[in-house]
Amino acid sequence: MSHNPLVERLMAWDRGAPLASTETLPFARVPDAERLVLAFVRMGGEASPWGVAIGRPDAPPRCLTVPDPRNRDAHAAFVIDFASEVLAHVGHPLHLGDEVKGGALGERPFPAQALRARQLWVPGATHLEMLHLLDFRYTLAATGDEARLKTLRAFGRACGWLFRESTRPGQVRVHDATARLRACFTFPAEPARQAHLGYLLGWMGDGSGAAREARAHLAERQSVGVTLSPAFERDTLEALLRAFHDAPDAASRDTAAKAIHTALAPQLTARWELTVQAIRALDADPRAQNPQLGPVLDLGVEECQWQYWHHEARGVRADLTPEEKRALGSHPETDFAPVRAAARYFQHLHAYEVTSNELVHGDRVLLERSLDGGDGFTGEVTAVGRENNARSGPVRWTVRCPADESLRLREESKVCLVGSRKRAGAIVSVETHDNTRTVVVELTDGITKTAAPGLPDAIDPAWVGRSVTFLDRGAVGISQRKAMFVRSADGPGAWLTHAAPLPEPSPAGLVRPDLVEIVKGLQ
Amino acid sequence: MGRPSGDVRRRLEQYAANPQCEANVGAALRGLAMRDVAKKLGLEPEFGQSPFALQRGQSFERTLFEEDALPLRRALIERKALPANASGFVDLRIRQGGGVMRSLDEAADGFERFLREAAKATGDARMQLPTIVAGAAVRCPPEVLGGGLLAIDVLTVHPQPRPAPVALRVGEVKVYPDRGGFTDPAQLASARAQAGLYVYVLRRSIEALGLARDLLVADDGFLVLTRAASNQPSVRAGEDRAFQAARAREMFAKLGALPAAQSVEADVDAVIAAPKRYGDGCLSFCELADHCRAEALAQGLPAALGDDLARFLGALSLHRALELLRGEAPCNDAESDFVRRAR
Numbered sequence: 001m002s003h004n005p006l007v008e009r010l011m012a013w014d015r016g017a018p019l020a021s022t023e024t025l026p027f028a029r030v031p032d033a034e035r036l037v038l039a040f041v042r043m044g045g046e047a048s049p050w051g052v053a054i055g056r057p058d059a060p061p062r063c064l065t066v067p068d069p070r071n072r073d074a075h076a077a078f079v080i081d082f083a084s085e086v087l088a089h090v091g092h093p094l095h096l097g098d099e100v101k102g103g104a105l106g107e108r109p110f111p112a113q114a115l116r117a118r119q120l121w122v123p124g125a126t127h128l129e130m131l132h133l134l135d136f137r138y139t140l141a142a143t144g145d146e147a148r149l150k151t152l153r154a155f156g157r158a159c160g161w162l163f164r165e166s167t168r169p170g171q172v173r174v175h176d177a178t179a180r181l182r183a184c185f186t187f188p189a190e191p192a193r194q195a196h197l198g199y200l201l202g203w204m205g206d207g208s209g210a211a212r213e214a215r216a217h218l219a220e221r222q223s224v225g226v227t228l229s230p231a232f233e234r235d236t237l238e239a240l241l242r243a244f245h246d247a248p249d250a251a252s253r254d255t256a257a258k259a260i261h262t263a264l265a266p267q268l269t270a271r272w273e274l275t276v277q278a279i280r281a282l283d284a285d286p287r288a289q290n291p292q293l294g295p296v297l298d299l300g301v302e303e304c305q306w307q308y309w310h311h312e313a314r315g316v317r318a319d320l321t322p323e324e325k326r327a328l329g330s331h332p333e334t335d336f337a338p339v340r341a342a343a344r345y346f347q348h349l350h351a352y353e354v355t356s357n358e359l360v361h362g363d364r365v366l367l368e369r370s371l372d373g374g375d376g377f378t379g380e381v382t383a384v385g386r387e388n389n390a391r392s393g394p395v396r397w398t399v400r401c402p403a404d405e406s407l408r409l410r411e412e413s414k415v416c417l418v419g420s421r422k423r424a425g426a427i428v429s430v431e432t433h434d435n436t437r438t439v440v441v442e443l444t445d446g447i448t449k450t451a452a453p454g455l456p457d458a459i460d461p462a463w464v465g466r467s468v469t470f471l472d473r474g475a476v477g478i479s480q481r482k483a484m485f486v487r488s489a490d491g492p493g494a495w496l497t498h499a500a501p502l503p504e505p506s507p508a509g510l511v512r513p514d515l516v517e518i519v520k521g522l523q
Numbered sequence: 524m525g526r527p528s529g530d531v532r533r534r535l536e537q538y539a540a541n542p543q544c545e546a547n548v549g550a551a552l553r554g555l556a557m558r559d560v561a562k563k564l565g566l567e568p569e570f571g572q573s574p575f576a577l578q579r580g581q582s583f584e585r586t587l588f589e590e591d592a593l594p595l596r597r598a599l600i601e602r603k604a605l606p607a608n609a610s611g612f613v614d615l616r617i618r619q620g621g622g623v624m625r626s627l628d629e630a631a632d633g634f635e636r637f638l639r640e641a642a643k644a645t646g647d648a649r650m651q652l653p654t655i656v657a658g659a660a661v662r663c664p665p666e667v668l669g670g671g672l673l674a675i676d677v678l679t680v681h682p683q684p685r686p687a688p689v690a691l692r693v694g695e696v697k698v699y700p701d702r703g704g705f706t707d708p709a710q711l712a713s714a715r716a717q718a719g720l721y722v723y724v725l726r727r728s729i730e731a732l733g734l735a736r737d738l739l740v741a742d743d744g745f746l747v748l749t750r751a752a753s754n755q756p757s758v759r760a761g762e763d764r765a766f767q768a769a770r771a772r773e774m775f776a777k778l779g780a781l782p783a784a785q786s787v788e789a790d791v792d793a794v795i796a797a798p799k800r801y802g803d804g805c806l807s808f809c810e811l812a813d814h815c816r817a818e819a820l821a822q823g824l825p826a827a828l829g830d831d832l833a834r835f836l837g838a839l840s841l842h843r844a845l846e847l848l849r850g851e852a853p854c855n856d857a858e859s860d861f862v863r864r865a866r
Contacts, residue, residue: 004864004865006829006831006832006835007848007865009828009829009832010828010832010841010844010845010848011848013828013841014845043573043575044572044573044574044575044576044579045573045575045576045577045578045579045580045698046575046579047699047700047749047751047752048752129702129705132702132705132751133700133702133751136700136702136751136752137751137752188828189828189829190803190806190816190826190827190828190829190830190832191803191829191831192803192804192806192807192829193806217813221569227573228573229569230571230572230573230574231569231571233573233574233575234571234573234574237575238574238575332751333702333703333751334703334704
């Protein structure tokens, strides 16, 4: 049976339980000390959090609230209370732990090892959006005490980077718990319903299919997004907020603020705990993490260094002017410069290519999906040799496979051997007769035992009769080079976007705005 | 249980959310709230609006139109949706929304007068027409949902010397933040659909008044959102509504051909008895969604597990598809095709 997600959903419904949708997990399992869990709630219609639950998954969360999130000063004070924790977690140069500090301020080396495994977990997509909204609110903060402003702006930039990082394909730093569960399991429910973390976790418990479904439906009635239930706002919070505003003195106002906190804390804790449940469910899963995750993690570290840490580290240097520092941050709304947007587009493409090309070699299900999509073929080696019986050089394998499988690869497509990616080459010919397809592959890389440890030489006749799978080698690296090239001032179209100076205007003599003169000239 | 207010826009959007479900179409047509139908079925509907969100919406709209709509005008000029010298503001909002009109009918009469004056204005008077109109109310065509009124959040007026017509551009105000390219596309689509509906109804109204020669409703319009983390407006100008207006035209044509309402009790029973067609979209707007899903699942309808699965299985039921996956022989071409695709 194929790994069609729709068929898998049908099978999951038949079984009355979610099915594992991959052979391995596409992210790293890390110790709890490397994880920070955040959950927000907001007031209906507002764009800033009303409260936050924050903490490592192995300890109770800290719940912080602001009585009225529409009060900007109070909101800033509320944010300051947890900003340091977030900044330390993302590795802001001024908030790193003592063990990874070292060097003068602004010249510290990037703590790659310390930040490699850091993960941020949130319950769902709306909580990620809240990071973006905090970026809008605090990155450009302009009024208030300067020391406080520095922390608030740094917090805004960190939230902005975390949000942008969450949109990069294959990233393994910012985890939307709902999306993670959906990526690892096939749930027996329509996609629209699968946006609810409690619903998904309800399906994952013990019991019969009916019991799981009932549990999931019950959990679905509780809000898990950043928005609170309208009934709860109407019946509970509206009166508390009114009491806060109508309080005649500071003591009554404090009492009302505590009442608001008491009402919001369980809501925050519930969201935070659901996220921890999702983490624990994934930790307890018998599947191992994908063995090819290394390059994906490396790319994540690189992105952290150049998209966040590098700017922040330069920003704390005393020798830069405020104007020079301004250029270091990213605006919450836009890149402003088309060339920067184009470069990020190619970086995202590169991230996608790295992730898909690497992980497919570590996961049988991903491999089969790739083969179903025609990006490779499986067959039996029927001949091994060199062109014109040469003594050295590339080795040609003739592989016979069924013709009814789809194949997008053509002559000259680059392919690699599954199980030994270093053994690679290009397709020389593809011929189909009746139900058989014959593919000749010329192997140019990894053809010796030394180059491909654990395998016989490519020229070894022992390969004849063996079943092999070849997969599209992909083109990892091209997009990354494009990301560099688009910045070049010599490229096509650069004069329009970022090259300086602008081209010379047309000579004025060619422009003749006087229509009468032109007509007279024609006569 | 009573006949709900004639919120024509909400009813039209309810219809558009799932026009294939006869129960939904029936409820929209009769002006019935699905909440009432759900209650009669013994369900406990939980839809509702946040009181804070309502307050925030009202507060934002009040801010927009303060001081002769200065904040809005500034944002519109900044985005070149109005010329730099634009002036004049007509406030047709009802009292509930912070305006002076006593009812939507009064606002509709006021707007009709404004349209007539704008159409006949000449010379300087034409070029000095007010450029912003808030709360313009227009009447739906009588054949659709028994008429009814729609209130357009904001209109901009673009006078040109005769013989060119005065152009009107429809704006839609929403309170959610504009996050650039990350703004929720579903929310934007819903706002555009709403604005397209207004474009179509406004055109019909102008035609009915015989003013089409002098007034032109432009295909393009604008959205007014909030700037993230602020109460200031963020204008998205140059929004093309041609397709949304065409969608509204189609919707009106279909609705016009359907029968009108009976008594409330009879209508509720008719909606309960009508065939349902569950889809993914029902979750977001219909109080019967869970009920219909359970019914669909009991019947083995694939839509209960998602629209995408329903498209994949076609006419096959969930149970039959499982039998085929377990190895039963296909009985017809459709089943053979399914087995081939699922292999």
